[in-house]
Amino acid sequence: MVMSIVNVALPAIRTGLGFAPDQLSWVVNAYSLVFGGLLLLGGRAADVYGQRRLLVSGAVVFAVASLGGALAQSPVQMIVARVVQGLGAAALAPAALAILTTTQREGRERTRALGVYAAVSAVGGAAGVLFGGLLTEYGGWRWVMLVNVPMALAVVWLAMRHIPQGASGGGRRLDVLGGILGTGGVGLLVLGVVRTNEYAWTSGMTLGTLAGAVVLLVAFVMVETRPSATDPLVRFGLLARRSVGGANLFMLLVCAGQFAGFYFVSLYLQQVLEMKPVAAGTAFLPFCAGMIAGSAVSTRLLGTLGSKALLVPGGLLAAVGFGWFGLISASGSFVADILGPSLVAGFGIGVCFVPPTGAATSGLAPHEAGMASALLNSARQIGGAIGLAALVTVQVRHTEDGLAAGDAPKEAMTSGFGLGLGLAGAILAVAALTAAFVLPSRARETAAAPAAAPSDRAGAPATEARQ
Template sequence: MTNSPPRTAGPGRTARPGMTLAAVAVVQFMVSLDLSVVNVGLPEIATGLGFSPLGLTWVIHAYALAFGGLLLLGGKAADRYGRKRVLTAGLALFGVASLLGGFAQDPGQLVAARAAQGVGAAALAPAALAQLTSTFPSGRERIRAFGVWSATNAAGGAFGVLIGGLLTEYAGWRWVMFVNVPMAAAALALTWRGIAGGAGSARGGRTDVLGGVLATAGMTLLVFGVVRTDRYAWTSPVTLTTLAAAVVLLAAFLYVERTTTREPLVRLGLFANRNVAGANAFNLLVGAAMASAFYFVSLYLQRVLGTGPARTGAMFLPFALGMVAGSVLAVKLGYRVAPRTLLVAGGLVTATGLAWFGLISADGSFTADVLGPSLVTSIGFGLCLAPVVSTATAGVAPHEAGTASGLLNSSRQIGASLGLAALGTAADDRTGGSMTPAALSDGYALGLSLGAALLTAAAVTALVVLRRTSPPGRAVQAKTPDPVAVAD
């Protein structure tokens, strides 16, 4: 057996797959944690900096707009200019923005820092995922690597609620920003030492500037129109005009990508790949359901059951552990079961958990109404994380890995924004404006039940759209030579 040649990480360095995986895991944990850690601290942030109720929403919206609007551009930059370079720049910006946000003295400074965090995340998230894809292209190592990635992704999102509650209650809200700084520094060190450098892998050609502008403006307006539905109804002229403008810009982007003589931002032929299209559709629906589930369960615990921030965070611990367990189970099954089968099974198990959540009541309790469905939902969700990423990036050309990763991150972000706005509106309509525990629990139950329907649709999408493939173990076994024949 011959050893594979070493990969260069920089002058005088050899890339180490283990350190690459560690760097990507830290990056994903940090990004996932940041999406949830700030939410718990919002009341204290409002008090500390004097936010108005409307202005406070921009602590979330500023990040979502920058992150969602620039993901496609971030993925293309990783392909064109080099993943290590873009990942390093994104980490540096994210860390500095987190530090400045922790020191913010007025609402404008914090909102600006959150927007800068979103820009950094839009650069580092697709670059890190593309690096993972290229470092572990196939086989058992790929299954394990994506298992680690999915476990850290799951842990970051769930532990963010716990960490946010503890930091807010015992250290102060500024630490929900400061907590990112050491993680960004650690990821930078791992990236510098363990990830291969070099120029981008994209083909030469003039940059599609017009496509980049149209995609960024269209994505930003889409997210902007959706997140403001908490202020303007879906049928209001403001929302309809914003969403119509977003559709026009995105349609113009698709036209430019089909006709441009420059290097396109996204090659539309990617969507002809059923696995790419199906995995992104699956990811959008799952993102819509799960972002809403975190939101509704957190509100149910605090507003209906009267739980404080720190205890609410602690009550999400079984959810975090369940997602990690599901991710580990996906690794165990991933070598024997086709990714499509895992996605269908994981989607249906998660839908079952959310349907169980839909039975919550005003006189419920954590043990009776939250613990059981948390475990079922989280294990099912953990089963989905690695297969959807692996499916969306498998078989994609190396020079388009960043673009494919940006698309996948975009579908999740758009799904989360759309789902939270649409399901949140449905829940608010069910309550009829009442803030009584009975009305609130009824609204949250409806939102969670609709999330179960979305996950059922995701499972059907995976079953119908994704290609049937053999389990990875069979494919590897088929390629393994007969040791007797080799010896002869």
């Protein structure tokens, strides 16, 4: 909901605070960068210090940051508020998913719970775009940030009342060095891609930033896999399992396409079709209805068909939907250009939500639930941030080229948005191929489940790494 409610308000935020066109995506990316960069640390902190404690702490930080965003008077202040929001979310999100996976038994009970989790996420997306439009048009864009405050405080109250304190990590320590290297590496990677709006891919600034990211990430892997690492931030034996590694890669690609798609469609509705915020928010409802329907179907069929049999057609449907979005025209309409692709893409994305969560968290010991949840959430946010940054760079330059060639502003913008949406569809097609060739079949997935429980030791058994 945090992402969708802000997307609808982007044009109003741009006008209210004076964002330049090529800087507006920072309202989204500042949040995604910090959220994605700190998720691994937040997930492991939930394992070490207790899941409820991290959930409550993250919600409090998120509430304070949201209030700061509502009071922002400049682009810098808004970006800082979004950075702190990302910090709070990095503690809150993996703790919430870890609580879900550790309190539900594996099998039908957990599948049903994960289905509800995915459906609620879809409902949150629907509520976000609708309420974002209502709040922006009738209350002003500041209410889009302010509304998060009571919701975050409600999370604190509910967690304190209904979630047991639970045990802490039982003597385990937080891997601070791994956290610094991992967070720094992921942060530099996302930053390097995000700033390609300002610096070319071949510029010294971009190449230097990406090189720094590679150095830090290589050092991170070396630190996490050293023999003396008793409590690593990430146990890479998890990713060596095809179900876990494939689920994370699939989710990274899906979110790379989806985040960018939401961004471009929101701007197309308001800047080309000239819809007001309420109408633009309402226009997203078919997409979110498709997500809810897809999540429900996926939940019902997952136990029978397995992850792979759902993710391949789900990814292909989403790819077709976003490719269809790429055919938008400057003289288009909601019925002709938005309704059909929204239903197709939304249903496909909805089908893709539940299976990766189950595959990435099944068969784990309770003390590693936060780690696995953080890995999956990191894949979502890092994929979303990198996909959005890369496709916005392509869209902005294509639009500028069109304007330089003499195209009318709406024609140039539509052409840029259409290109970005078409590329988002291509990324989703790659996600479907990833599911087809990386994820294990239903038979292998079932056979591997009993052996999925991880070792408490830093190094995974050799047999596990070959799964």
